[in-house]
Amino acid sequence: MEQQDHSAMEHQQVFKKLSVNGEPHSVGFSVHHSLLEVLREQMQLTGTKHGCELGECGTCTVLIDGQPVLSCLELAVECEGREITTVEGMMIGNDLHPLQEAFADLGAAQCGYCTPGILMTAKALLEENPAPTRDEVVSALAGNLCRCTGYHKILEGIDWAAAKMRGDEDFRPPREAIYGDPLPGEEPSDA
Amino acid sequence: MLRLPAFSFHSPETVTEAARILAQDPGNTRVVAGGTDLWPNMKRRHQGAKTIVSLRSIPEMNGICVDDKGGVVIGATTTLDTIIRNETMQEKYPTLVKAITSISSPVLRNAGTIGGNLCLDTRCTYYNQNEEWRRSISYCMKAEGDVCWVAPSSPRCWAVSSGDSVPMLCALGAEISLHSADGERVLPLAELFNDDGMDYLSKRPDEILTRVRIPAPSGERTGYWKLRRRGSIDYGVLSVAAAAWCSGETTDRIELWLGSVGSTPVRCDASIDHLTGKPLTAETIAEAAAMARKGDGANPLGNTDFAPQWRGKMIEKYVEAVLREVAGLPVERLAPHHG
Ligand SMILES: Cc1cc2nc3c(=O)[nH]c(=O)nc-3n(C[C@H](O)[C@H](O)[C@H](O)COP(=O)(O)OP(=O)(O)OC[C@H]3O[C@@H](n4cnc5c(N)ncnc54)[C@H](O)[C@@H]3O)c2cc1C
Ligand code: SF4
Numbered sequence: 001m002e003q004q005d006h007s008a009m010e011h012q013q014v015f016k017k018l019s020v021n022g023e024p025h026s027v028g029f030s031v032h033h034s035l036l037e038v039l040r041e042q043m044q045l046t047g048t049k050h051g052c053e054l055g056e057c058g059t060c061t062v063l064i065d066g067q068p069v070l071s072c073l074e075l076a077v078e079c080e081g082r083e084i085t086t087v088e089g090m091m092i093g094n095d096l097h098p099l100q101e102a103f104a105d106l107g108a109a110q111c112g113y114c115t116p117g118i119l120m121t122a123k124a125l126l127e128e129n130p131a132p133t134r135d136e137v138v139s140a141l142a143g144n145l146c147r148c149t150g151y152h153k154i155l156e157g158i159d160w161a162a163a164k165m166r167g168d169e170d171f172r173p174p175r176e177a178i179y180g181d182p183l184p185g186e187e188p189s190d191a
Numbered sequence: 192m193l194r195l196p197a198f199s200f201h202s203p204e205t206v207t208e209a210a211r212i213l214a215q216d217p218g219n220t221r222v223v224a225g226g227t228d229l230w231p232n233m234k235r236r237h238q239g240a241k242t243i244v245s246l247r248s249i250p251e252m253n254g255i256c257v258d259d260k261g262g263v264v265i266g267a268t269t270t271l272d273t274i275i276r277n278e279t280m281q282e283k284y285p286t287l288v289k290a291i292t293s294i295s296s297p298v299l300r301n302a303g304t305i306g307g308n309l310c311l312d313t314r315c316t317y318y319n320q321n322e323e324w325r326r327s328i329s330y331c332m333k334a335e336g337d338v339c340w341v342a343p344s345s346p347r348c349w350a351v352s353s354g355d356s357v358p359m360l361c362a363l364g365a366e367i368s369l370h371s372a373d374g375e376r377v378l379p380l381a382e383l384f385n386d387d388g389m390d391y392l393s394k395r396p397d398e399i400l401t402r403v404r405i406p407a408p409s410g411e412r413t414g415y416w417k418l419r420r421r422g423s424i425d426y427g428v429l430s431v432a433a434a435a436w437c438s439g440e441t442t443d444r445i446e447l448w449l450g451s452v453g454s455t456p457v458r459c460d461a462s463i464d465h466l467t468g469k470p471l472t473a474e475t476i477a478e479a480a481a482m483a484r485k486g487d488g489a490n491p492l493g494n495t496d497f498a499p500q501w502r503g504k505m506i507e508k509y510v511e512a513v514l515r516e517v518a519g520l521p522v523e524r525l526a527p528h529h530g
C-alpha cells in the first residue's frame with residue numbers, strides 16, 4: 001500500500017469514559033490519538049513522559065489493568081472499561097509509594113525523565129513478585145531505558161522498596177548508595 | 192509529539208464482521224492487533240491506512256488450546272507475554288517460548304501478538320526512519336521512492352524479515368489459518384512469506400490471520416539463538432532455529448531455519464540434506480554450518496545493524512552453536528542472554 005497523506009481527513013471523534021487512577025473521567029478525543037496524547041493533552045496528566053513515541057524507550061509506561069503497557073503505542077479509544085494507572089496515582093493517601101520514597105532517598109532519579117515509566121514497571125513487578133532477584137528486576141525493566149543513572153541506583157531503589165513493602169526491616173541498601181541524609185536510625189557518616 | 196495520521200476506526204467483535212469491513216476497501220484498510228509494529232510505522236509515515244480494524248475485541252481470536260492430536264492452537268491476537276507464561280507452551284515447546292522471550296521487551300510483549308509477529312513488516316536501515324530522514328534521501332523503493340539504497344542497481348527491495356517466532360515455528364511445522372469474506376484457508380506457515388522486501392506476505396490484504404497451529408511434539412530436540420546488539424529492545428540481525436528428530440545416533444529428520452538474513456525466513460536446504468541420515472557429530476555439524484552460510488537466501492546486506500560480512504560469518508558460528516546444543520555437545524560460544 002502506498003503511503004497516503006490523510007491529514008485532510010476528517011477526524012473521527014469519540015466521547016469515552018476512561019478510568020484513570022481510580023477515578024472515572026469523561027473525555028472527548030480523536031480515534032487516532034494515543035493514550036499518551038490523551039493523558040497529557042486532554043487530561044493534563046503530564047507525569048507520564050513522551051520520549052521516542054515509537055516503543056523504544058519505555059518512559060511512557062502506564063499500567064492497564066495492572067500490566068505495564070506503552071501508552072505511546074496504545075489507542076485511547078481501546079482503553080474504555082479498563083483501569084489505567086499513571087505515576088500520579090502512585091501515592092498511597094498522602095504518602096509516597098515505597099518505590100517513590102526509595103528512589104528519592106537513593107538518588108535513583110537524576111534527570112528524572114525515565115522515572116515515571118520505571119516506577120510503573122517496578123510497581124507491577126513488585127505486586128506480582130514481592131521478592132524478585134536482581135536478575136528478575138533487570139529482566140522486568142529490560143524495556144525501560146535510563147540515560148543518566150547507569151541503572152545501579154534504580155536497581156538498589158527497587159530492592160529497598162521491595163524490602164519495605166515486604167516489611168523486611170533488616171534490609172539496608174548499600175551505604176554508598178545513600179544520597180543526602182542518613183537513613184532513619186543510622187549514624188551520620190563522617191565522609 | 193510524533194502523532195498518528197487520522198483514520199477511521201472499527202473494533203468488530205467477530206472474525207466475520209472484521210472480514211466484512213476489510214473486504215469493503217482492502218487497499219486502504221489495515222488490521223491492527225498489538226500495534227507495536229503498525230503504530231511506529233504509521234507515525235513515521237511509511238505505512239498508511241484510511242481505515243483501521245482492531246482485532247482485539249474478537250474473543251474467538253484470542254487464547255491457547257490443545258487440539259485433539261496433542262498439538263496447540265494459538266489465536267492470532269494472543270499476546271507474546273501470554274504465550275511465554277502459558278504452562279502448556281512451556282512444557283511442549285520450550286524453545287519456541289525462548290524465541291518469543293527474545294522479542295522486543297517485556298512491556299512490548301504485553302501488547303505485541305503472535306499474529307502481528309508473523310505479519311511483521313520487513314525492516315531496513317533506509318526505511319525504518321522518520322519522514323524527514325527519508326525525505327532527505329528522496330525515500331526508497333519500498334515507500335514512495337524509486338531506488339533501493341542498499342543495492343541501487345537492484346530491481347527489488349531487500350528489506351529483512353525479522354519476526355523472531357517465525358524460524359522456530361517453521362522448524363516445528365506450524366500451520367496458519369487465513370480468513371476472508373470468501374472463507375477460510377489453511378496453509379503451512381512457511382508459505383506465508385514471499386522473498387520480496389515489499390510484497391513480503393503471500394496473504395491477500397483482505398485476509399486475516401486467525402490462528403497458528405503447532406503439531407504435537409514428537410521427540411524433537413530443539414535450539415534457538417538470536418544475535419543482536421543489546422539483550423533487549425533491538426531487533427535481531429540473525430536468528431537460528433533447529434529441530435532434530437533422531438533415532439539413536441541417526442538424524443531421521445532435521446529442520447534448520449534462519450531469520451533476519453533475507454526478505455523471507457530461510458530454510459537451510461543443503462545443511463538439512465547433509466545431516467539427514469547421519470549422526471550429529473562435531474564434524475557433520477561444522478560442515479552443515481559452513482553450508483548454511485553459503486545457502487540460498489542467507490544474504491546479509493548493508494541494511495541492518497552490524498557489518499554484513501561479520502553477520503555472514505556469524506551465520507556459520509551460530510548455526511554450529513545451535514546444532515551442537517541440539518546434539519548435546521559442549522557449546523563453545525557464549526550463549527546470548529535475552530532480558
Ligand atoms: C522497539 C521495538 C522492538 C521490537 N523488537 C522486535 C524483535 O526483536 N523481534 C520481533 O520479532 N519483533 C520485534 N518488534 C515488533 C513487535 O513488537 C512484535 O513483532 C509483535 O509481535 C508485533 O505484533 P503486534 O500485534 O504488535 O503487531 P501489529 O503492529 O498490530 O501488526 C503488525 C502487522 O501485522 C498485521 N497484522 C497483525 N495481526 C494480523 C492478523 N491477525 N492478520 C493479518 N494481519 C495482521 C498488521 O496489519 C500490521 O501490518 C519490536 C517492536 C518495537 C517497537
Ligand atoms: S532494501 Fe532497498 S528498497 Fe528495500 S527498504 Fe531498504 S533501501 Fe528501501
Ligand code: FES
Pocket residue numbers: 049050051052053054055056057058059060061070071072073
Ligand atoms: S515514548 Fe513510548 S516507548 Fe518511548
Ligand code: FES
Pocket residue numbers: 108109110111112113114115145146147148149
Ligand atoms: S534519570 Fe535521566 S533518563 Fe533515567
